[in-house]
Amino acid sequence: MMDRCLRDEAQTLHAGALVAPHVAPGMVITLSGDLGAGKTTLARGLLRAAGVEGPIKSPTYDLVEQYSISSIYFYHIDLYRFTDAREWDASGLAECFRNDAVCLVEWPSRLPGILPTPDVALDLAFPAQGDGRILRVHAHGARGERCRVALAVLPPA
DSSP states (O other): OEEEEEOSHHHHHHHHHHHGGGOOTTOEEEEEOSTTSSHHHHHHHHHHHHTOOSOOOOOTTTSEEEEEETTEEEEEEEOTTOOSHHHHHHHOGGGGOOTTEEEEEEOGGGSTTTSOOOSEEEEEEOOSSSSSEEEEEEEOHHHHHHHHHHHTTSOBO
């Protein structure tokens, strides 16, 4: 685990861009934090650096936004409105977790025990004092560790 400081929106976008070169098909990246903590901003930075052009919006109302880059599908999923596993079963979102896709999942805590273990879990929190955000990085496996190492260039929290 590693904590880093994100001073503002630009640095949050930059954090996403740092992760992008290390993302590979089959990966799961979770984004946790309170409302307004910067989950979608971080995802936007990653997707933009991965090559997505045009608008990148929050998937809160549509549940998922899909982007295709070369032969990789990116699914940006928001579980905020989920309250139980039956909704997950009915949503069809499980089909997004494939070997040719990367899943960026906001609000994974809404469905504990259902999602696969993420390669990297990114948790954003408001600091006790001051502005900005604290980014806590949990790597699981070699692919997640590459993402953690990439984020090590950010200032420590």
